[in-house]
Structures are given as structure tokens and as C-alpha cells.
Amino acid sequence: MIVLATFWQRVLKIGMLACATFAALQTNAQPVPAPTREVSLPAPSAPARDLFAKYKDRLIQVRVLLNSASEQSSLGSGFFVRDDGDKGALLVTNYHVVSSLAIDPHKYRIEIRQTSEESAKATLVAVDVLNDLALLRMAPRAAKAAPTLQVRDTMPKQGEKLFALGNPMELGFLISEGVFNGLVESRINDHMLFSGAINSGMSGGPAIDDYGRVAGVNVSVLRDGQLLSFLVPSRFVTALIERGADAAPRKEWRSEIGKQLTAHQALITAKLFGEAPAATNRVGDAKAGFSTQKLDTRDVTTLDGSLTKCWANANDGDSPRYRADTLRCSLKSEVFVRRGLSSGSIAINHSLLRKDKLATPQFLAMGSVARQFTGYFRTHSADLTDSRCGEDYFKGKLHVYRVTTCMEAFRKFDGLYRLSMSAMQVDDVNERILTGLTLNGFSFDNAQRISRDFLERLQ
Amino acid sequence: MTWSIEVLHRDGAALQRILIADPADNEPRTVRIGRALDNDLIVDDAHCAAHHAEIVISGDAATLSAVATVNGIIAPNGKAVRALALDNDKPFKLGHTSIRVRCDRWPLAPELPLQTRPVWPLALLLLGLVFAHESWDIWLKDVGSQRPEYLYTLAGVSAGLGAWSSVYTLFGRLVSGTQRFFHHLAIACTGFLSGIVLLYLLDVLAFASSWLWPIQIHQPVVVVVGAATVRAHLRLADPRHWPGLRYAVALVAALAIVVPIAQQWMSHSRWSPIESTGILKHPALRLAPPVSIDDIAKRQLELKNRTDALKAKQEDGDGDVYYPDNPG
Structure with a gap:
């Protein structure tokens, strides 16, 4: 802080x-x-x-x-x-x-x-x-x-x-x-x-x-x-x-700040894909990258390496009638730009919902509510443009998802964007996984590259 | 041949009637209308002249003509005229007073049958359906450890529908003297249920097709259904004024559709605030095939271009503007 x-x-x-x-x-x-x-x-x-x-x-x-x-x-x-x-x-x-x-x-x-x-x-x-x-x-x-x-x-x-x-x-x-x-x-x-x-x-x-x-x-x-x-x-x-x-x-100074932020996100992207140049500082060796992890029986993509923090929690206190296991990971790489605006962070959230004792219509009706479990929400900031979103069905390796993509541009710095993507599994009435990826302060090319890799790993 | 000239209340009842029996000598008869006491028909209306108009009855024809008036005669079609041939019993107006002329040779409208079938069973059936839907809706959300408030919700819905129907019932009683609570309840429940069904179908369509527009038109659909419901209520409660009221209802409905869209455009440069559906239906209902990863990349590019356009449009403008330094 x-x-x-x-x-x-x-x-x-x-x-x-x-x-x-x-x-x-x-x-x-x-x-x-x-x-x-x-x-x-x-x-x-x-x-x-x-x-x-x-x-x-x-x-x-x-x-x-x-x-x-x-x-x-x-x-x-x-x-x-x-x-x-x-x-x-x-x-x-x-x-x-x-x-x-x-x-x-x-x-x-x-x-x-x-x-x-x-x-x-x-x-x-x-x-x-x-x-x-x-x-x-x-x-x-x-x-x-x-x-x-x-x-x-x-x-x-x-x-x-x-x-x-x-x-x-x-x-x-x-x-x-x-x-x-x-x-x-x-x-x-x-x-x-x-x-x-x-x-x-x-x-x-x-x-x-x-x-x-x-x-x-x-x-x-x-x-x-x-x-x-x-x-x-x-x-x-x-x-x-x-x-x-x-x-x-x-x-x-905006162009200079923008240049430094752009270099920063380029470095993070390179680290993510294991292409970072030789370490320039002691913790430059710090690792970051995608990896696959188990969330109950499901394989999910998370962030790996020493720069990453993950937290997990379950809805055990709230309701015993269905299960919601959540995994949130983020890359500790964000840079303060101004009050209320930071840049260069990656966050991944997964929620696995299990029907358990619910009836099928109840479990399906939770679909729209369940975004709370992915931490998928955006706050409006004057430093970002309004968001523009779109939705598509997408088939991962095993399951079909409804993928919502939202994009906001940094208003004061050219070429930096926030991309939020959420994928809700739509092909199973007994369990479903909700996945969110947020890339804050990335160039479009890098955001696209990271999100593509993320989608390719979607099970 | 007998003629009658009637002053009407605004709900259609005759307040005053003068009968004119067939004159034996076939001489034309003149009936004078106005505020002065020497008229044949005296009206208490400040917008009528002392000698406003006269009706000349000759055989089986009658003609109305203005005498000494600035307001003239307002024909049944609403136009101001100086003279009017009377060949039906549609009321005309002198000032604010409605006057109807009838002749025993003119055809009478047939007797209207009394409504024999009671409406309340239908109204209660529809209310039952509303209750069923509301209960289903709460039950869908009954997934936590705490039970939702079923009874409060049902009581709230019935109070809402009851109050809504009562307002129209009271209105109908005031303007046309009829009391039709169950009619209005049936109309309200029908409107509510048809809105629910339409929105549900739109949701299913959106899920099946991956289209966004069925979700985006939710609000206009609700407005149209609401306007249709209000139309049914008003036609029942106040049928004589519906021809005029229909324009008001249409205008309000059009504004309710256009204003939010226009405001959304002014504030956020888009027509609808809804850009994602977030709805989930049974997997079997999905018809749209999944897109490829390249299509998603294209989608991202499209979104990027849209945010770039937005950025250019919403530019805060102070990037290149020169402000002289504050001398302090």
C-alpha cells in the first residue's frame, strides 16, 4: 500500500x-x-x-x-x-x-x-x-x-x-x-x-x-x-x-509514463511466455507463467511462479445445498499510475459450482447470479473509457462455454487496455465452471496473445 | 312523427327532454335554443349565446342553424359549423352543452345483451397463474440456507395487482358508473403473464441463438405490453374517451421506449446498456454452434476499435491545450 x-x-x-x-x-x-x-x-x-x-x-x-x-x-x-x-x-x-x-x-x-x-x-x-x-x-x-x-x-x-x-x-x-x-x-x-x-x-x-x-x-x-x-x-x-x-x-509526461507502462506490460508478457531477457535485477528471475491446477476434479488454468498469489475458498458457511469452490490467482505486478488507476496486472478466477441437492432448474437459474463467484465485476473509472462487450459460444477441449469479452481503453495513455473475459460453462446441468481472466493495462496485441493462450488451455 | 330534443349529461344520460309531436298542419316547426328565457330549450351554459341556435323541423327533416353566436355549433365530428342537417342521433354541442335530437323514424340500435357469464372465475384463475409463476420464481432462488420470503412476495404481488385493478375500477365507476373489478383484475393478470411469457421466450431465443437483441429489447417489450394492458383497462373503464386517450397512451409508451435509448446514447454512446446476456438455459436449448478462437480474436479486435472510437470521442481534451502557469 x-x-x-x-x-x-x-x-x-x-x-x-x-x-x-x-x-x-x-x-x-x-x-x-x-x-x-x-x-x-x-x-x-x-x-x-x-x-x-x-x-x-x-x-x-x-x-x-x-x-x-x-x-x-x-x-x-x-x-x-x-x-x-x-x-x-x-x-x-x-x-x-x-x-x-x-x-x-x-x-x-x-x-x-x-x-x-x-x-x-x-x-x-x-x-x-x-x-x-x-x-x-x-x-x-x-x-x-x-x-x-x-x-x-x-x-x-x-x-x-x-x-x-x-x-x-x-x-x-x-x-x-x-x-x-x-x-x-x-x-x-x-x-x-x-x-x-x-x-x-x-x-x-x-x-x-x-x-x-x-x-x-x-x-x-x-x-x-x-x-x-x-x-x-x-x-x-x-x-x-x-x-x-x-x-x-x-x-x-503522459507519453513518457505511457512508454514505461508499455514496457512494463511487455516484460510481464514475456515472463508469462518464458521469453523474458536475462535478469536485470535480483528478483528479475522471478517466475510467472500459466500452469494447470486441479479444482476438485477439473483442470483449470492458473498462474504459476514466484510472482503469483492464489487464494481458495468455499461456500461452506453460506449454503450446504450446493457447492461453490473458488480459486483466485493474481500476478503481483501492478504499477501505481494515479489514484484509482494501476496498470500491468493479471487476475484469474475460477468457480466450480456443483448441483448437489438443488433441482436442475434452480441450478440453471443460478447461472446469471453466479458471476459473483468469479469476482467478475468492473468498477467504472474516469481513467478508462466505457466498456464494450461481446459474447460468443466457444468450445474448449472438453466443454462448451459462453465467453463474454469486455474491453476498456486507458483514456490518458495510448495503446493500453483492460480486457476482461469470463467463460461460463453451458453444457452440463450438474456442475459448471466459471472462469474469469482480467488483463489490466496491456497492449492490445499482448492482451490478445495472453487471452488466446488462456482460451486454448480451457478444458 | 315524434321528435325529441335532449340535453345530455357527459355520461350520456338525458338531463332534459322536450318532445315535439307531429304538427298536424305540416307547417315547419322552429325550436329555439339559448340562454334567454324566451327560448324553447333553455341551457345554462356560459358559452352559449342568448339566442344560440334554432332547429327547424319540416316533415321528416330537421336542420340546425346558428343564430347569434360567436362559438357556432360543434358538429359530432368536432368541427365548428354554422348549420347542420340532422339525420341521426349523434350529439352535437352548443358551447359545452351536448344536445341530441331523436326522431321516431330513425333506426334504434339493437338491445345489448347483459353479460351473463361471470368474469370472476377467469380473473381468479389468472391470479392463480400469477401466484404460481411468482412461487416458481422464488423457488428458483431458494438455493441458500435461508428460505426466501414466499408469503411476503405473494402478498406483495396480490396487493399490487389488487391496487392496480382497484384504481381502474374506481375510475370506471366515476366516469361511466359501472363497477368491474374482476374485469380489471383479469386484464392486469393477463398483462402480467403475457409479459412474463414474452420475456421468457426472448431469453430462450437469446440463449439458443447467441443473439443479444432479444435481451436488448426487453425494455421496449415490457413497455408495449404495459401500454396494451392500460389500453384494455381504459377501453373498459372509459370507452367514450378512449378515442382521445389512445393518443396519450401511445405517446407515453413511445416516450418510455425512446427516452432511455436516447439517454443511453447521450451518456454512453450506445443504444442499449446490455452487452452481455449472462443467462443460462438447459443445454439442449442451445442451437448456435461454438465459434473458433480466431472468431474470438476478431471479436476482441472489434471491441478494441469500438473503445478506441469511444476514447477519441470522449477525449478529455486537456492533453494538448496550453494553460498558462499560475503565477502564484
Whole structure:
């Protein structure tokens, strides 16, 4: 969960809490105590105190203001990485802090504030949507050098102490001590696991080691975890500075974001079909692909590999008169684009319905209702066009299905689509399987390729 | 030969009648009509003149002509005229007053037989069918551990149909003085059942053929069936005004069909919100053959082109527009 310090933050939190509760119910797991809203920070150790005193002037609060109201629309933190003198200093923050500006540059502007309460204007010079990083350039100030932080070029060892810095919830700049706990294995992008507190508004702040070198950038927390926070590894910061420091200034970022999202979905597609280029990062080896799995007596297509999460549940609590076994799988590969819009995810749902004690007409009448079991629903988003759908009968290897295909286009990014396909078995009165595939944020060619492969595997 | 001139109530009953026996001398007789007290037939109508019209009866012919009136005579066909030859007993109007002239030489309409067969057994049979369908419908959904509310649903349906029929019954009693609850109940149940049957057949057709249009026309079909039901109710309750009311009913029905379609087009650039059926019938009813994977690929391409067109149409437009930076 990305730490968004915005108006919607509370709404988002409630949503995530609800999701967490739902997941707990779904898996019959031990109920997880609801996380408190404000995680209390442990008292700083002596090094933390010294580090904070030494480096606090390198910290920045990044505010994205709505032009028309001149009030903040989103908040985050950042840090200086390079001072180019007359050209102004470069600073790093999260992409999600400045996403609204990147997508609608004429509606927003960036203002940065230092610990000394001085504020200045800044412009966006580079974005890395996949790793959630943005490079800003502060408007040059007369004869005043910006103190920078050094970016570390090696990965810390597991157990090494790190200190996250930032300005959470506008409560003032602070330091939060924690431990680096290795890379997260189940995501397509490298994320460092940090067992320390990161709160809303600290997004984009640095996580530094004992020597004040940046090891990672605060990016997100797991809302239903305790002190499970994530950092973007520092080498992506180095890469972004190299790429963006001397880039020509621009105001239009949608095409660049679209390009990165397109590259992302191309990589996922390649991984799915085992065609990915040699790993470029440590978890680049992470596997993803279709595989066949049993759902009771039926063979169903699911996602396989280390990037995939599957959940199963049954209707055992609700009704003993028929059976509905559900399997949901998704590829943990989605990228935050803007509030309410993400891209590059794949989800597969299967429901197996068994007649058991129902009469045949009752079981058939459930056909139209049973979409709830596949999780087949679409919410309307202003970032997507209206959906357009069509239906056909299709014969899989063994059974005949009614296949509904729906398509929506990303309105602000060319060439990206959401394709949802659901297949309802129509040739059996005693059991039927309902299958759904959702491809969010894919090019048409890739969506077509993946869905074709999926249909070819349909039993 | 005897003539009678009658002032009619709007439900057709004669309020006032003057009889004119055959004049022995065959002299033409003149009957004057108006508000003034020196008329032969005095009408209390502000839209009539003091001496509005007169009827000249000569032998077996009668002629009506306007005297000193601005409104003239409104002939049975609704047109304003200055003179009218009277050769039948259709009422004409002076101002708002309906007047009928009858002659004992003119043919009388035959006696209408009383309705001898009672309607209530048919009405109750139809209501029973409605109950049967509703029970079946709830039973189909009775798949969970909690029983659905059969009795509430049946009570609700009977209350709805009863209230609907009562409204028309009351209306009929007010305008034409007849009370026909079971007729109206039979009409309401017939309308309900025919709607159910039509929609079911459309669903089966959609499932069998893989066509979408049988589902998409559900709403217009419901409107047409509803309009036909209302037509039957109104013809029974208020037969004299049906010729005029039919246009109102047709207009309302047409609007009920056109408005949602037009709004759907304005809001979502399509004619129907329904793009998938989601219905499932018995496998034996499916006639359409499965399509190939290439056909589905073609379908996807078609959907892509449609969303692209939609995107071009719904473009938010701020991508290339230059807004000067806020100086603040």
C-alpha cells in the first residue's frame, strides 16, 4: 500500500483495513488485530539522534499544489542528491507523490519546503513509474548551496540498521529507526523490506545507513502488517539521476509514463511466455507463467511462479445445498499510475459450482447470479473509457462455454487496455465452471496473445 | 312523427327532454335554443349565446342553424359549423352543452345483451397463474440456507395487482358508473403473464441463438405490453374517451421506449446498456454452434476499435491545450 498523504488517505485506509479483514475471513486465518492508525515510533538511539541532527537540512517536504486553489493536493518527502549550482539542485521523491502533476501538468505545481521552512518551486525532470521514483529540480537560489545526501551503491546486509526520514502527516520532520530485512521476493520490481515505521507523508524520503548514505527510498507500507514497510533500492535512484539529470526540460509526461507502462506490460508478457531477457535485477528471475491446477476434479488454468498469489475458498458457511469452490490467482505486478488507476496486472478466477441437492432448474437459474463467484465485476473509472462487450459460444477441449469479452481503453495513455473475459460453462446441468481472466493495462496485441493462450488451455 | 330534443349529461344520460309531436298542419316547426328565457330549450351554459341556435323541423327533416353566436355549433365530428342537417342521433354541442335530437323514424340500435357469464372465475384463475409463476420464481432462488420470503412476495404481488385493478375500477365507476373489478383484475393478470411469457421466450431465443437483441429489447417489450394492458383497462373503464386517450397512451409508451435509448446514447454512446446476456438455459436449448478462437480474436479486435472510437470521442481534451502557469 502506497503511502499517500492526501485528502483520500483516510478513505484509502478504511478500504485497506476492510480488505485486510476480508482476506483474513477468506482464508480462515487467525484474525489479525486491526493496525492502529498511527504507529508509535520507538525512542531514537544515540546514533539516530546524531544522524537526524546532521542530515535534517538535506530533507525536503514535497507539496503538490492545485493551481486553482494554491493548496496542497498531495504531500511527500524528498532529499537533495546533487547541486548543479546555477541550474538548481536535484532532488528525489516518489512518483506517486507527484503523479497528479505528471499527468495533468497544467493543473498542479510543485512546491518544496526545507526544514528551515524556506519554500521554493521545483520542476519534474524524470520519472521512473515502475520503481515509483521521480527526479525534481529546484529553482536555483542565489548563492546558497543545497546540501546533498550521498547515494549508496551497495545493497545493505539483512539485519543492518537503517533510518527512514521524512515528514509524516505534516507533523514535522522525523527519523524512524528500523532494520533492513532483505528483498521482497514476490514482486516484479525489487523492493527492500524495512522493519520500521513509515507513515503517510514520508513517501519519497530517504532511508539512510549509519554513515548517512541513502540505501533506499521510502515508498509504501503493508497496512495489515506491523512495521512492514518497503523501500526502493538506491541503485534505481542512481540510474534515474544518470538518465534524467541532463534531460531537456519538458511539461508533457503522459507519453513518457505511457512508454514505461508499455514496457512494463511487455516484460510481464514475456515472463508469462518464458521469453523474458536475462535478469536485470535480483528478483528479475522471478517466475510467472500459466500452469494447470486441479479444482476438485477439473483442470483449470492458473498462474504459476514466484510472482503469483492464489487464494481458495468455499461456500461452506453460506449454503450446504450446493457447492461453490473458488480459486483466485493474481500476478503481483501492478504499477501505481494515479489514484484509482494501476496498470500491468493479471487476475484469474475460477468457480466450480456443483448441483448437489438443488433441482436442475434452480441450478440453471443460478447461472446469471453466479458471476459473483468469479469476482467478475468492473468498477467504472474516469481513467478508462466505457466498456464494450461481446459474447460468443466457444468450445474448449472438453466443454462448451459462453465467453463474454469486455474491453476498456486507458483514456490518458495510448495503446493500453483492460480486457476482461469470463467463460461460463453451458453444457452440463450438474456442475459448471466459471472462469474469469482480467488483463489490466496491456497492449492490445499482448492482451490478445495472453487471452488466446488462456482460451486454448480451457478444458 | 315524434321528435325529441335532449340535453345530455357527459355520461350520456338525458338531463332534459322536450318532445315535439307531429304538427298536424305540416307547417315547419322552429325550436329555439339559448340562454334567454324566451327560448324553447333553455341551457345554462356560459358559452352559449342568448339566442344560440334554432332547429327547424319540416316533415321528416330537421336542420340546425346558428343564430347569434360567436362559438357556432360543434358538429359530432368536432368541427365548428354554422348549420347542420340532422339525420341521426349523434350529439352535437352548443358551447359545452351536448344536445341530441331523436326522431321516431330513425333506426334504434339493437338491445345489448347483459353479460351473463361471470368474469370472476377467469380473473381468479389468472391470479392463480400469477401466484404460481411468482412461487416458481422464488423457488428458483431458494438455493441458500435461508428460505426466501414466499408469503411476503405473494402478498406483495396480490396487493399490487389488487391496487392496480382497484384504481381502474374506481375510475370506471366515476366516469361511466359501472363497477368491474374482476374485469380489471383479469386484464392486469393477463398483462402480467403475457409479459412474463414474452420475456421468457426472448431469453430462450437469446440463449439458443447467441443473439443479444432479444435481451436488448426487453425494455421496449415490457413497455408495449404495459401500454396494451392500460389500453384494455381504459377501453373498459372509459370507452367514450378512449378515442382521445389512445393518443396519450401511445405517446407515453413511445416516450418510455425512446427516452432511455436516447439517454443511453447521450451518456454512453450506445443504444442499449446490455452487452452481455449472462443467462443460462438447459443445454439442449442451445442451437448456435461454438465459434473458433480466431472468431474470438476478431471479436476482441472489434471491441478494441469500438473503445478506441469511444476514447477519441470522449477525449478529455486537456492533453494538448496550453494553460498558462499560475503565477502564484
